[in-house]
Amino acid sequence: MTQQGKTMVLNHRQIQQKITRMAFEIYERNAGEQDLVVAGMTGMGYVLAERVVEKLREIAPFSLQLIKIDLDKSHPKLHEIHLSEQVPLAGASIILVDDVLNTGKTLAYAMVPFLEAGIKKMEVLVLVNRSHKLYPVAPDYTGFELATTLSEHITVDLNSEASTVHLH
Template sequence: MFGDISSATKIDEIKFKNIAFPNDPIHYIAPTYDDMNHITFLLAKQMRANGITADRIVTLAKGGWPMTRSLVDFTKIKEVASIGVKFYQKLNQRYEVPKIYQDLPVSVKGESVILFDDVADTGKSLVYVKDYLLKAGVKQVTTVTLFYKSHSVIKPDFYGPTTAAWIVFPYESRESFSFFQRKWTKEGLSNEEIDSRMKQFGARQAWLDEYRLFS
């Protein structure tokens, strides 16, 4: 099925429509909030079927934040903590050792946790934080992501659709616009052409006008 995934009963039934543009080798997908809510539901269902329980959800900032609330709802796991890790000081200036810029606000020693993020892309953040949690005394870490890319250095314990596409998330609309506005302007596209493409990602004209006004 393409486009509407609401009737999918299994992760492997979900197929997103590829978005492609002339002279652009990259293919994109643009899941909606409702799409990701349904994927979260299916992941929670999978975990329940496999007997997975946890004391807490640890969500990776910032990608894990939006759907963590749904995961809390579907799993009935009420305790949540967030952790943030970064690998770069500035563009192309990589830290020798990744930096925790937002540490856990509570002790997780002795707990079983679900480590949650929106996508396993390189997978390096998941690997680093999983190791960090185990060193902090966590008893068991179950890794869960909404999407998975096969080049990731880690395959999560539970994951949503596998894709090689560039994922344009709805909660990164302004950030995506800023990136693509610069990229496509350099490639000679007009504002109207850029807006037409952004609308295929789910952006609204009022948003684009506002983004451009204050970019």
């Protein structure tokens, strides 16, 4: 479906299915954990993290902490990275969540506060992986793989009941 030069890649139902599948994968890979910290990147990454936590709370017995990672995605090196909650991170298992993985740069910077805290392990979840890897960041959980050119843009809208992912 094309609208104003945009091609719909995922509709609301498909996005929900992918979130459900990824939540079950998280549960399976972390069945022995007592607690998980789900950290969503500012913007749609945090909204996706909220949806994943909501689904995990339906299916998984472990305790979940949801936090937001505030950073400037355009210039992550120039500005300090802030976590919305002060949760104990030493020895914690972290799921780092973002909507789209482009080059891996933003996710690499987002890992810093967790690595400095001495976490137990970290996994990465993305709704869309564009596979333009310039940094050594690979998702453990992927909703959708999409081969695109660097000039193409992915727009994720998770704020409504008509959630969509568009390519333009």
